[in-house]
Amino acid sequence: MTSDRSGETRTARRALARGGILTATAAIFLAAAPLRVAEAGGFYINSVGSPGSLGTAASANVTNNWGPDATWANPAGLTGTGKDPIMTASGQLLVPLGQFDPSVAEAGGDDGGDAGDPALIPSFFYAQRLNEDWAFGFGVSGLQGGGVDYGENFAGRYGAIDVTLKGLAATWSVGHQLTDKLSWGIGASVVQTVFEETIAVNQGDAPDGRVALRDLDDVGVQGIFGLQYDLTDRLTLGATYRSEFDANLEGNIKFRNIVLPVPNRRNLELDWTNPQWVEAGLRFKTGRGHTFFLSGNWQEWSEFSQNQLTIDTNRNNIVTTLDRDWDDTWSVGIGYATKTNATEGWAFGARYESSPVDDDKRTIDLPLDASWQFSTSYGRFKPDASSGWSVGATLAVFDDAEVDQTAQGARFAGKFDTNYVLFLGLNFRF
Numbered sequence: 001m002t003s004d005r006s007g008e009t010r011t012a013r014r015a016l017a018r019g020g021i022l023t024a025t026a027a028i029f030l031a032a033a034p035l036r037v038a039e040a041g042g043f044y045i046n047s048v049g050s051p052g053s054l055g056t057a058a059s060a061n062v063t064n065n066w067g068p069d070a071t072w073a074n075p076a077g078l079t080g081t082g083k084d085p086i087m088t089a090s091g092q093l094l095v096p097l098g099q100f101d102p103s104v105a106e107a108g109g110d111d112g113g114d115a116g117d118p119a120l121i122p123s124f125f126y127a128q129r130l131n132e133d134w135a136f137g138f139g140v141s142g143l144q145g146g147g148v149d150y151g152e153n154f155a156g157r158y159g160a161i162d163v164t165l166k167g168l169a170a171t172w173s174v175g176h177q178l179t180d181k182l183s184w185g186i187g188a189s190v191v192q193t194v195f196e197e198t199i200a201v202n203q204g205d206a207p208d209g210r211v212a213l214r215d216l217d218d219v220g221v222q223g224i225f226g227l228q229y230d231l232t233d234r235l236t237l238g239a240t241y242r243s244e245f246d247a248n249l250e251g252n253i254k255f256r257n258i259v260l261p262v263p264n265r266r267n268l269e270l271d272w273t274n275p276q277w278v279e280a281g282l283r284f285k286t287g288r289g290h291t292f293f294l295s296g297n298w299q300e301w302s303e304f305s306q307n308q309l310t311i312d313t314n315r316n317n318i319v320t321t322l323d324r325d326w327d328d329t330w331s332v333g334i335g336y337a338t339k340t341n342a343t344e345g346w347a348f349g350a351r352y353e354s355s356p357v358d359d360d361k362r363t364i365d366l367p368l369d370a371s372w373q374f375s376t377s378y379g380r381f382k383p384d385a386s387s388g389w390s391v392g393a394t395l396a397v398f399d400d401a402e403v404d405q406t407a408q409g410a411r412f413a414g415k416f417d418t419n420y421v422l423f424l425g426l427n428f429r430f
Helices: 006-017 021-032 075-080
Strands: 086-105 119-129 134-149 162-177 182-201 209-230 235-242 245-256 266-274 277-285 290-299 306-313 317-323 329-339 344-353 371-381 388-398 403-407 410-429
Touching: 075 134, 075 162, 075 182, 075 209, 086 134, 134 182, 162 209, 182 245, 209 266, 371 410
Parallel strands: none
Antiparallel strands: 086 119, 086 410, 119 134, 134 162, 162 182, 182 209, 209 235, 209 245, 235 277, 245 266, 266 306, 277 290, 290 329, 306 317, 329 344, 344 371, 371 388, 388 410, 403 410
């Protein structure tokens, strides 16, 4: 497998030779291509910390009608949360474990060690019935995120040294019980996105320089619509739709050890579209304290492929369009929950997520591949479920994510011998 980005690489080196550091920066970023840090199926995080979500590999989300996290998971489920207000507070520790094994390193360098960059993902949800038919929910949670840090001597440093992406959302939703069997809900998540990246600059005989994209952020709104329908007393169908939303990130560029003159004003704007998302699932209760879940989703990550990078300087503006060549993704998950007695229970789940990028398009700054997720959680609650706590974990196991990339004239290739993401969660309900 060889990279098809050699033309972009030659563009970057010619721009640097002509003395245009900002033009070179745009070309370097183009050569680095598709973004950046993620969880399964792109960079949406689908487990929001509650035992039903984290413990079932998110397969219970779309039929959730018992917890206030239905505010985000499926607003239609808010109508089943009971008469009394309920709240949950959660924290998830995201621990990526990534070890790249280079087989080709034309510019020298090491394997980057464990490139995973841990992150803490908080969440809080509140739900309250307004009357017999209407319910309201509010929540704050991390919906996007992750990071990698390969170090400055990494073999693929001309593709990326480090990358960080964070997306914190506040969600407001309402649910309405339309009939005894059918409920619907609508809401919106206001998402603040923050992105940063550092790339080494190949300056030929001179030591490497550094280009750092810093403090890029924006606020976008993603709409949510959900339905839940009781097919029988034991079988429930759920469905959700999440709209696409634009991220128009604005920040600045910082340079270090660059041999060329650097302009005083160097503002940056990076635009992309976060894709729409459709999900459907079933929940089946056996009547003996056992519940089974099945769900699947589709996310339009091909819409994310076309990005625009604008660099505003005191000399001129540079506009570059990045084609990341991403594909739509799909996933399917199963889950099981059981009560061992009136106050405690377990949940288990598994999910498969397709890869958003083909092998010949994959780059080191986003080494995503197809993955399996395996989840479990344990909880203790009062008999009426008014309060309690739970702990849970999900292990996402990615394929080896082969990379064969030429960045700024230096080819590197290899695969990930270790490629996991571990989620550890603690949840309180009150």
